[in-house]
Amino acid sequence: MKLQQLRYLSEIARQQLNLSKAAEALHTSQPGISRQIQLLEQELGVEIFIRNGKRITKITPPGQAILEIARRMLQDADNLRRVGEEFNDKESGSLVIATTHTQARYALPPIIKRFIERYPKIRLTLRQGSPTEISTWVASGEADLAIATEAIELFDELIMLPCYQWNRCIVVPPQHPLLEQEKLTLESLAQYTIITYDFAFTGRSKINQAFESRGLQPNVVLTAIDADVIKTYVEIGLGVGILAQMAFDPVRDKGLRAIDAAHLFEPSTTRIGISRSCYIRSYIYDFIEMFAPHLNTETIKQALVHPQRQEPA
Amino acid sequence: MKLQQLRYLSEIARQQLNLSKAAEALHTSQPGISRQIQLLEQELGVEIFIRNGKRITKITPPGQAILEIARRMLQDADNLRRVGEEFNDKESGSLVIATTHTQARYALPPIIKRFIERYPKIRLTLRQGSPTEISTWVASGEADLAIATEAIELFDELIMLPCYQWNRCIVVPPQHPLLEQEKLTLESLAQYTIITYDFAFTGRSKINQAFESRGLQPNVVLTAIDADVIKTYVEIGLGVGILAQMAFDPVRDKGLRAIDAAHLFEPSTTRIGISRSCYIRSYIYDFIEMFAPHLNTETIKQALVHPQRQEPA
DNA sequence: GCGATTTACGCATTTCGTAAACATC
DNA sequence: GATGTTTACGAAATGCGTAAATCGC
Numbered sequence: 206m207k208l209q210q211l212r213y214l215s216e217i218a219r220q221q222l223n224l225s226k227a228a229e230a231l232h233t234s235q236p237g238i239s240r241q242i243q244l245l246e247q248e249l250g251v252e253i254f255i256r257n258g259k260r261i262t263k264i265t266p267p268g269q270a271i272l273e274i275a276r277r278m279l280q281d282a283d284n285l286r287r288v289g290e291e292f293n294d295k296e297s298g299s300l301v302i303a304t305t306h307t308q309a310r311y312a313l314p315p316i317i318k319r320f321i322e323r324y325p326k327i328r329l330t331l332r333q334g335s336p337t338e339i340s341t342w343v344a345s346g347e348a349d350l351a352i353a354t355e356a357i358e359l360f361d362e363l364i365m366l367p368c369y370q371w372n373r374c375i376v377v378p379p380q381h382p383l384l385e386q387e388k389l390t391l392e393s394l395a396q397y398t399i400i401t402y403d404f405a406f407t408g409r410s411k412i413n414q415a416f417e418s419r420g421l422q423p424n425v426v427l428t429a430i431d432a433d434v435i436k437t438y439v440e441i442g443l444g445v446g447i448l449a450q451m452a453f454d455p456v457r458d459k460g461l462r463a464i465d466a467a468h469l470f471e472p473s474t475t476r477i478g479i480s481r482s483c484y485i486r487s488y489i490y491d492f493i494e495m496f497a498p499h500l501n502t503e504t505i506k507q508a509l510v511h512p513q514r515q516e517p518a
Numbered sequence: 519m520k521l522q523q524l525r526y527l528s529e530i531a532r533q534q535l536n537l538s539k540a541a542e543a544l545h546t547s548q549p550g551i552s553r554q555i556q557l558l559e560q561e562l563g564v565e566i567f568i569r570n571g572k573r574i575t576k577i578t579p580p581g582q583a584i585l586e587i588a589r590r591m592l593q594d595a596d597n598l599r600r601v602g603e604e605f606n607d608k609e610s611g612s613l614v615i616a617t618t619h620t621q622a623r624y625a626l627p628p629i630i631k632r633f634i635e636r637y638p639k640i641r642l643t644l645r646q647g648s649p650t651e652i653s654t655w656v657a658s659g660e661a662d663l664a665i666a667t668e669a670i671e672l673f674d675e676l677i678m679l680p681c682y683q684w685n686r687c688i689v690v691p692p693q694h695p696l697l698e699q700e701k702l703t704l705e706s707l708a709q710y711t712i713i714t715y716d717f718a719f720t721g722r723s724k725i726n727q728a729f730e731s732r733g734l735q736p737n738v739v740l741t742a743i744d745a746d747v748i749k750t751y752v753e754i755g756l757g758v759g760i761l762a763q764m765a766f767d768p769v770r771d772k773g774l775r776a777i778d779a780a781h782l783f784e785p786s787t788t789r790i791g792i793s794r795s796c797y798i799r800s801y802i803y804d805f806i807e808m809f810a811p812h813l814n815t816e817t818i819k820q821a822l823v824h825p826q827r828q829e830p831a
Numbered sequence: 832g833c834g835a836t837t838t839a840c841g842c843a844t845t846t847c848g849t850a851a852a853c854a855t856c
Numbered sequence: 857g858a859t860g861t862t863t864a865c866g867a868a869a870t871g872c873g874t875a876a877a878t879c880g881c
Contacts, residue, residue, distance in 0.1 A: 206595055208521060209871085225835060234873050239837060241871085249602030259836045259879045267605035274597050274797070281591045282519055285584055289562030292580035361823050484587070510674050522846090538860060547848050552862060554846085572854045572861045 208282060210245040211275035213238045214253065218272050222254065222261045277482060280346045284484035291486045297326035298486055303339035303348035304331065306431035307407045311451045312475065313352070316496050324488050335430070336405055343480050349489060351478035352496070354408045354449075364508055365476045368497035372467035373412070374453055376439050376446040379462055383445065391469055395421045398444035400435050403428040408473030412447055415470045436461060449473075481509060521595060523558040524588035526551045527566065531585050535567065535574045590795060593659045597797035604799045610639035611799055616652035616661035617644065619744035620720045624764045625788065626665070629808050637801050648743070649718055656793050662802060664791035665809070667721045667762075677821055678789045681810035685780035686725070687766055689752050689759040692775055696758065704782055708734045711757035713748050716741040721786030725760055728783045749774060762786075794822060 213227065217238070220226035224242075228235040246253050253268035254261045264272065290298050304313065309331055321329060332339070332348055336355055342348040344362040351363070354371075375394065377383050386393060395416065402409040409428075416423045426444050429435050432452035439446040440460050447470075453463045477493055477500070479485065490502040526540065530551070533539035537555075541548040559566050566581035567574045577585065603611050617626065622644055634642060645652070645661055649668055655661035657675040664676070667684075688707065690696055699706060708729065715722040722741075729736045739757050742748050745765035752759040753773050760783075766776045790806055790813070792798065803815040 206521065206598065207871090208519065223835085235836070236838080236874085237872050243837085249598060250606045251602045256836085257880075260834095260881085261836080265605075267601055270601045270797075271598055274594050274601065278591050278594045281587050281594070284587050285519065285562060288580055288583045288587065289564045292578075293563045484583075520846095536860080548861070549849085549863080550847050556862085569861085570855075573856085573859095574861080 206245065206248055207241070208278070210241045211278055213241050214245065214272060214275050215279055217242070217254075217261075218264065222264070224261065276345070280480075280482055283346065284482075287484045287486055291484075294326075295487055296324055298488065299328040299330070300350070300489060300492065301330045301332060301342075301348040302350045302352060302492075303334060303342045304350075304352040305336065305339070305354070305406060306333060306433075307354070307449060307452060308352045308475065309333055310431065310433070311449070313496075316492070319495055320492055323491070327488060340478065343478055346480065346483065349479070349483065350492070352475065353478075354473045354475045355406065355410065362480055362482065363478045364481055365478050366493070366497070366500055366505065366508055368475045368477050368500070370472040370474050372450050372465075372472050373408075373447055373470050374450045375464040375466050376436060376448060376453060376458070376461045377464065378440065378442060378460070381445070381462065383464060384462055389464055389466060389469065391415060391419050391421055394445070394447075394469070395423050397424075398426045399423050399447060400427045400429070400438050400444045401425060401447040402432075402435070403430045406430050407432075407449060411471045411473050479505075479509070485509075519558065519561055520554070521591070523554045524591055526554050527558065527585060527588050528592055530555070530567075530574075531577065535577070537574065589658070593793075593795055596659060597795075600797045600799055604797075607639075608800055609637055611801065612641040612643065613663070613802060613805065614643045614645060614655075614661040615663045615665060615805075616647060616655045617663075617665040618649065618652070618667070618719060619646060619746075620667070620715075620762060620765060621665045621788065622646055623744065623746070624762070626809075629805070632808055633805055636804070640801060653791065656791055656796075659793065659796065662792070662796065663805070665788065666791075667786045667788045668719065668723065675793055675795065676791045677794055678791050679806070679810070679813055679818065679821055681788045681790050681813070683785040683787050685763050685778075685785050686721075686760055686783050687763045688777040688779050689749060689761060689766055689771070689774045690777065691752065691755060691773070694758070694775065696777060697775055702777055702779060702782065704728060704732050704734055707758070707760075707782070708736050710737075711739045712736050712760060713740045713742070713751050713757045714738060714760040715748070716743045719743050720762060724784045724786050792818075792822070798822075 213231070216227040216231055217224060220230060224238055225235050228238050231238075242253065249271065251267045251271070252265050253271055255263040255265055287298070302313075313331075317329065317331075321327070332342065334342070336353045339348065339351040339353060340360055340363060343351040344360045352368075375383065375389065383389065383393065383397070401412060404410070427438055429438075432448045435446040435448050436452075436458060438444070447466065450463075450465075450467075453461070455463070477496065485505070490505060493500050493505060494502070525544065529540040529544055530537060533543060537551050538548050541551050544551075555566065562584065564580045564584070565578050566584055568576040568578055600611070615626075626644075630642065634640070645655065647655070649666045652661065652664040652666060653673055653676060656664040657673045665681075688696065688702065696702065696706065696710070714725060717723070740751055742751075745761045748759040748761050749765075749771060751757070760779065763776075763778075763780075766774070768776070790809060798818070803818060806813050806818060807815070
């Protein structure tokens with residue numbers, strides 16, 4: 206059994222069982238891949254793929270089990286290299302952060318600024334996606350950290366650490382009637398057309414919950430995955446926006462007015478997700494601590510070993 | 519990076535950093551090992567061993583980290599082979615049970631009888647040791663299951679599943695004064711010399727606790743790791759024995775009398791320990807269920823994924 | 832017939848074992 | 857000098873790429 210064979214196997218699965226694509230992705234020849242997979246199947250005494258004549262159509266059940274273990278081994282192989290890097294030069298390496306628009310645009314910039322000043326030699330990558338996507342990336346080792354509010358998928362592989370809580374605000378154009386109202390209520394809000402986050406993004410479920418618990422049916426005319434889009438449509442008078450407080454900046458958003466809505470919706474918790482099987486280099490601990498100062502190295506290590514669902518601090 | 523190199527590394531560590539011994543254990547040549555380790559160090563860019571001239575004296579900190587990951591990879595390699603076996607022939611394979619004397623002698627025999635009737639082709643091995651030893655074996659993959667009462671060491675690697683609870687009894691020679699007593703108390707018991715389990719074995723700590731909570735200091739004249747030794751010395755009049763109820767058989771132990779002591783000591787829980795990173799073949803699930811019927815395959819899988827400390831049923 | 836996988840074959844690299852040199856105790 | 861590690865070198869095995877054959881849609 207060779208690590209190469211496992212690499213081939215993993216790539217074939219990633220390429221929807223297409224040997225040729227896998228060969229291309231790995232910069233090698235198809236026959237080589239074919240051969241090594243056969244050897245692996247022979248050694249394990251199991252058919253990994255179901256072949257229809259010469260076409261690979263499916264993974265067998267044992268193949269699935271093998272694939273999972275193989276992927277973990279490959280990740281460990283990466284981890285070994287990381288250990289090497291870590292002790293060679295603690296200042297260089299790479300960090301891939303998978304996150305949503307809201308975090309990337311409003312929460313992360315100051316942290317990232319500090320981080321690249323502290324670690325100028327580290328190649329930092331931001332990868333933007335939906336909560337589901339970023340969970341997948343971290344679980345598969347394509348990214349090191351997931352940062353998002355809301356339903357980060359609960360992979361057993363992932364440890365979720367609560368970072369901070371935040372509340373919402375309502376944004377409206379200047380001279381909007383809601384600005385006159387003494388204390389904002391859900392009922393008055395429900396009288397207007399609403400623009401807010403797409404489901405599955407940025408704590409949207411808390412918004413739904415709040416309305417539902419009062420028996421209200423909000424008239425959501427547009428859902429977006431980011432606050433900038435929401436603000437744009439509020440500005441042109443399409444409706445009132447509900448968004449994260451941190452996404453409103455009185456200076457930059459001069460054409461809009463914000464109303465605090467902390468009392469209307471449950472606060473949401475932004476979490477950071479790490480893979481349990483990933484070797485965590487010191488600068489990764491540092492990054493997490495910059496983002497959430499209560500998460501120091503020791504705390505994180507504890508959480509990795511005892512992965513009970515982490516509650517908000 | 520080759521799996522061979524990791525195998526070499528792991529074996530060197532196991533052989534107290536003796537290359538030659540490692541080579542012998544792996545049926546290969548010393549120079550080969552030496553070379554491959556150098557290549558590995560070169561590839562990772564890290565010194566794994568500290569050398570005093572040409573003698574290997576210690577593992578470096580990065581070496582330690584590398585060793586741990588390497589061991590997990592090797593276990594995964596074993597797991598791959600197991601998956602192969604599992605789907606090839608679910609009836610054959612091997613099962614190594616690490617356990618203590620008490621379990622091996624009194625609790626396991628009927629289970630094992632059933633198991634080998636059901637799976638005649640499986641090579642079953644019983645490996646006897648102290649709770650510490652058996653934990654180590656399972657954590658390192660040398661054994662598949664640990665079965666013991668009492669302080670099985672709490673490796674994070676190990677999941678402990680409660681199987682059953684049991685109580686103690688007192689054994690004395692016939693016509694012993696304690697047999698006349700209406701209801702046995704710790705105070706009366708403390709007046710006699712006592713023979714019981716060695717510390718760290720078979721729930722011994724519960725016995726100490728009971729006496730201590732009453733401020734009594736039992737006069738323990740002999741500690742043994744198994745009930746047979748205890749009974750032998752009770753028989754020759756050295757003292758009264760405290761042992762597990764299951765270890766007393768009125769028929770076989772004709773020369774002794776037992777007195778129930780369930781009210782004197784906290785019941786102990788016998789647990790079964792499995793390694794979180796071990797691929798569990800179907801017959802292993804079956805074995806566990808034979809031993810503790812409430813632990814079915816689903817329950818065990820749950821516990822492996824959510825490894826909160828399992829409480830007695 | 833086109834796309835995809837397997838078989839065949841020769842080259843290049845790597846690995847391993849023996850022998851010898853070298854270092855430490 | 858004994859034990860233990862590294863260096864040197866030749867033989868065997870293995871992996872890889874090109875070319876060709878085979879198969880399925």
